[in-house]
Amino acid sequence: MSTTIEIKNITRSFGRHTVLNDVNLAVQPGELLALLGPSGSGKTTLLRLIAGLDFPDTGIIKFDKDDALGRKPKERGVGFVFQHYALFRHMTVFENIAFALRIRRAPKAEVTERVNALLKLIQLETLASRYPAQLSGGQRQRVALARALAIQPRVLLLDEPFGALDAVVRRDLRRWLRQLHEEMNITTLFVTHDQEEAFELADRVVIMNAGQINQEGTPIDIYREPANVFVHEFLGESNKFLATIKSGLVQAAAGFPLGTTTAPDGQATAYIRPHHILLRPSLRGAWRVQRLTSTGAHARVTIAHNETQAESAMPADALLESGLTEGAPIDVTFTGGTLFDAQGKTPTKLTALKPTLTQFTNLHSA
Amino acid sequence: MAVNTPAIETYLVNTPVREKPFPFAKLALITVAMLFMALFLLLPLIVVFSEALSAGLGEYLSALADPGVLSAIWMTVAIAAVAVPANVLFGIIASWCIARFKFTGREFLITLIDLPFSISPVVAGLLQVLLFGTTGLFGPWLSDHNIQIIFALPGMILATTFVTFPFVARELIPLAQEQGNDEEEAAVTLGASGLQIFWRVSLPKLRWGLLYGVLLCNARAMGEFGAVSVVSGKVFGYTDTLSLAVESLYDSYEIQAAFATASLLAMLALVTLVLKAALEWAHRDELHALKRKKAAT
Known part of the structure; x- marks a missing residue:
């Protein structure tokens, strides 16, 4: 069963600069949710807090009934896809995907089986022995996704997943990701500053500005009834x-x-x-x-x-x-x-x- | 506009195709470079080996079997065996903290790492004498405890470590800064612990820089003359390294033995080069990929 994410009163400051200010958000099980906002709105910070790469000053993050903040990143069961993929440059595609399984000392046969299944999923079986630098942007993106999926995460987080790709690849990958999400049904959050991307891909969109959530709802509702001037101006x-x-x-x-x-x-x-x-x-x-x-x-x-x-x-x-x-x-x-x-x-x-x-x-x- | 466009395209397409714009200049430059290499690198190498073997292979081998030379080999290896790992350790730590953290004194630390490059090795040696010699700062305390540093192996190791200090760190710091912290964060989300991240991600991604750093550091540690010559006391057969032994033998008119000893150092350089080339060849796929990535950015 898919996981619910509950975010309550989250505040995070860096020095005197408040990046997230009392953020509350509930993510439904199996939902594909977009965090949409301009750069500096705090959306990536929120994603990093959920993954355990950063910690809030105050607030609660729960996965189902589980206090996620009390757990190490390893125990949270979060798959994270980084904006610039952050693939391990000294490892082949195969080893990149196998990393999390090797860390968990999974038996060799199981690692091979699981990585091959993921390679098939991302349609890159023939490139298993390549290094990341030998791949195109879209291929790297898919490897990063497979690597994040290797641990069978409860929650999938994607930071500007299509930001560094050209328009055609971006469109194809978007559809592919939507399809993948429908098959696997993992609770997924992704961050973007691109309205079209958020609206096309997400079940629900959360609009962020200056460390706060301005509005959340389905793409149609938000577009028809923007809550304030910022949302209206941001949506075109x-x-x-x-x-x-x-x-x-x-x-x-x-x-x-x-x-x-x-x-x-x-x-x-x-x-x-x-x-x-x-x-x-x-x-x-x-x-x-x-x-x-x-x-x-x-x-x-x-x-x-x-x-x-x-x-x-x-x-x-x-x-x-x-x-x-x-x-x-x-x-x-x-x-x-x-x-x-x-x-x-x-x-x-x-x-x-x-x-x-x-x-x-x-x-x-x- | 429409009329101009094809003309521009033709120009752009043709320019790279135009071959050998200045055949003479190209030839001249290559010749000069080759001659220079031959004169300053190849010729000395040939002279070293021909002088070393001038009295035959038997004499060459017996010169190397001399207890004084054997002791010099041992001293050289011992010094490098301590200085290189020490600087590797330091280089990794320095690059790690300089690339990862912003702290006060960071710029100062970077400058300080360069210091041994800008100081004459002789001064570096003298520094050790002023610190650890009998009249030096720690001299009385050391002699009270019966520890000899100057004119002994510890002093030579200290001097060599000081001189070769920047080689590994200088190689790793820019690399670590360029590579950033992304892969480490990815490893965190994939469940790796601090140690696992270090061994499986941080260290491997620096390994080419580390290799070059170690090779350079080792070559310099074994070939160091100035700093070691000040602190060693130069007792042939006791505190001579290979480079010091070359001088000792040459000064006592044992020319052939001096060259035989020098040939060992020359061989060290050759082995280093071959080793580096072999490693690059073994990992050519990965290196090729790295180069392509660099060219693309």
């Missing part, structure tokens, strides 16, 4: 407008309507993703198309309302059909967005002024 591009709320109507400080909301009257900041800005050619439009750019499948349109600029995004085909040209006057509809208070917290939904369906029809018939 958005347009940011200062706004005033008056009896449910949201008006941008720059003088254009944004939509409606249920938030109380007052000042707010509106965050709107580029794909939530719909454009429609209109001679009486208050906005103008400033610039059209294509990034392949998607098109970006920079629009302006007097001095205020905004970025809109749409499928490249939709742009072609819309007949938008640079300099043309347009009407703009904000089909969604999030309002945050002055502290950048308490998110509320921003909804469009008019039914969006007509907007779509208008855009495509224009």
Whole structure:
């Protein structure tokens, strides 16, 4: 049965610098969890604390009902894959994977059998006698994983597992790892600063910033309902407008309507993703198309309302059909967005002024 | 733009293919290097062996069988047998703590390790006399306890250890710093204890640096002259090492015996080189991989 990890009130400081500040987290058995955050957010430190490579100043870490902090790394049953793999350079692939078994004085036949099974798992049977320096980045990564799996760990920890690989290898390896996780069902935590990676791979994502957990949830929930300004900004591009709320109507400080909301009257900041800005050619439009750019499948349109600029995004085909040209006057509809208070917290939904369906029809018939 | 691109590509592709840009310069440089090597390395080596064997193999062997020379061989081996392991031990400890920890005095320690390189060996020898000689700092205490260091084997070992002090450490410190601590941490997560990490990870990953360090250290320990000559007292047959014996014999006009003794030291150098080459050949796969990795980064 898979292991639960319980992290309670963990604090860790290096000198005067607090790297983790009262972190609480529960990892479900068999879960694949991503720790997502910018560098310096404390995610790697948290991983090292779980592995026993570092120790917290205060707090508790439990595996099931077991106090992990009271145990040596050897007794924790943790498999750790390092960011730069940290393979033993003087050992062959075979010996690297066999290391933990040799340390535990496993019988020779068992070592051979187990290492061969792992080599098969990572599809590198033919490279058993190579040295790490003779392998590609993706191959090294897989050897590092096999080495960590050799002890049949209760918990698997991966630090920026794809950080040093190029885009294609990264994508393949990601899918392979997801598949592997489904087969083995080991409770797994991985650290990344790449949102796409976290969202594609993980069951649940934990967003960290400045030593604290900002939000945890499924990728969809987090993207739809970011808990604060940091999370919203971290999860991709958005347009940011200062706004005033008056009896449910949201008006941008720059003088254009944004939509409606249920938030109380007052000042707010509106965050709107580029794909939530719909454009429609209109001679009486208050906005103008400033610039059209294509990034392949998607098109970006920079629009302006007097001095205020905004970025809109749409499928490249939709742009072609819309007949938008640079300099043309347009009407703009904000089909969604999030309002945050002055502290950048308490998110509320921003909804469009008019039914969006007509907007779509208008855009495509224009 | 589109017109320019193929031209640039052609240039880039062709440049490395252009062979022998300056055939004369290349030839001249190789010739100079070869001549230099022959004049300063090969010729002396030939002279040593031809002089040593000038009176025939029998004379050569009997010169080496002389009790004075045999004693010198013994002294040389004894000194190296203590100095080299001592410096290996020290080098490993120094590289370990300098690469792993940040502590006050770390920079000072690195500078200090270099000291024996920058001091004349004669001064190093004199230092031992000033410390352990009869009129030296510890002299009275030593003579009270009937311990003789200067003009005896212990002093020669101390002087040699001092002079060969940096060889292993200097080789290991940059290597250990470059390699970092990652593999040790990986070993921790795989369940290795401190000792297991040292024997199975830390030491093996330093082994090539260690090998070069030991070979250099040994060659220098056996060939050391200046420092040892100050502290040995140079009694032929008692406190002469091989290099000191060469001088003693040469000074007493036993030219052939001097060269025969010198040929032993020359052979030591040759054996060292062959040993190093053989080890590199035996581990060529691993070394090749290491070199490729270095070139890639």
